[in-house]
Amino acid sequence: AQSVTQLDSHVSVSEGTPVLLRCNYSSSYSPSLFWYVQHPNKGLQLLLKYTSAATLVKGINGFEAEFKKSETSFHLTKPSAHMSDAAEYFCVVSDREDSSYKLIFGSGTRLLVRP
Amino acid sequence: SQTIHQWPATLVQPVGSPLSLECTVEGTSNPNLYWYRQAAGRGLQLLFYSVGIGQISSEVPQNLSASRPQDRQFILSSKKLLLSDSGFYLCAWSTGRRLNTEAFFGQGTRLTVV
Numbered sequence: 001a002q003s004v005t006q007l008d009s010h011v012s013v014s015e016g017t018p019v020l021l022r023c024n025y026s027s028s029y030s031p032s033l034f035w036y037v038q039h040p041n042k043g044l045q046l047l048l049k050y051t052s053a054a055t056l057v058k059g060i061n062g063f064e065a066e067f068k069k070s071e072t073s074f075h076l077t078k079p080s081a082h083m084s085d086a087a088e089y090f091c092v093v094s095d096r097e098d099s100s101y102k103l104i105f106g107s108g109t110r111l112l113v114r115p
Numbered sequence: 116s117q118t119i120h121q122w123p124a125t126l127v128q129p130v131g132s133p134l135s136l137e138c139t140v141e142g143t144s145n146p147n148l149y150w151y152r153q154a155a156g157r158g159l160q161l162l163f164y165s166v167g168i169g170q171i172s173s174e175v176p177q178n179l180s181a182s183r184p185q186d187r188q189f190i191l192s193s194k195k196l197l198l199s200d201s202g203f204y205l206c207a208w209s210t211g212r213r214l215n216t217e218a219f220f221g222q223g224t225r226l227t228v229v
Contacts, residue, residue: 006158034217043121043205043220044159090159094216102149103209103218107158 002027002095004074006106014114019063019078021109023091026072032094033074034103035065039087047089050074061085086113117142121206121221128228134179134193136224138206141187146208148189149218150181153203165189201228 007022025031035047048059055067065076074091091106121138128134140146147166151159163181164172171181178197182190189206203225209218 032216036220041203041223041225043222044207045220046217049217101209101213101216102147102161102164103207104161105151105159 002031002093002104004033004091004093004104004106006089006091006109008109009107010110010112012112012114013081015083016080019076019081019085019111021076021089021091021111023074023076023106024072025074025091025093027093029096033065033067034092034094035059035063035074035076036090036092036105037087038090038108044090047076081111081113083113083115086111117208117219119206119208119219119221121224123224124222125225126227128196128226130198130228131195134191134196134200134226136191136204136206136226138189138191138221139187140208143187143208143210145186146210147218148183149207149209150189150191151205151207153205153223154201159205163189163191196228198228201226 003026005024033050036044037047038044047063048057050057050067058064063078067074088108088110090108092103094101095104118141150162152162153159161174165183168183179193203223205223206221207218209216
């Protein structure tokens, strides 16, 4: 079965500084990977997804993630944090079940942005 | 376009009472449907997964059950709630027919069992 590990439960950055949220995956085949964001008491919104077309994936709100097969990583980055980026972020891998697919979530990383 | 509706948004229920949370999807047919639970300070746990009417897969043993009476309707139920059932419940849908298919989430239900 596929799995993801988010290495940090909390990350705190100052506004205007870079953001790095780390994610490692385990997969027995070439995976599809996603990052979702969740603002407090809200549903989840897709930030970006990796589907093997390009290793560097650009998402919404200035976020991007790089797929590194040799490191089994899919870290999320942003050059400059904004206060509105404060939220919880989930790294997700797609897993196959019978003839369909389901999403397996990491435990989440809460991003705090200091003024 | 596709939309997903989940209700109620918040719910406070006493221990031992029944539960029914409903989720419906519009604008697509034969979606995969999911129920996730998010306990305080924890990630999302997949509870139930359905690829079609009447087809339910349970991911973890628990006090809850799910049903799919119609193609785009997914219901989460309990006969008797426990304190440990408190949490944030999220319904989601996807086409689920390809590896790179993302899921789309409802706004969630905050359940507090007292």
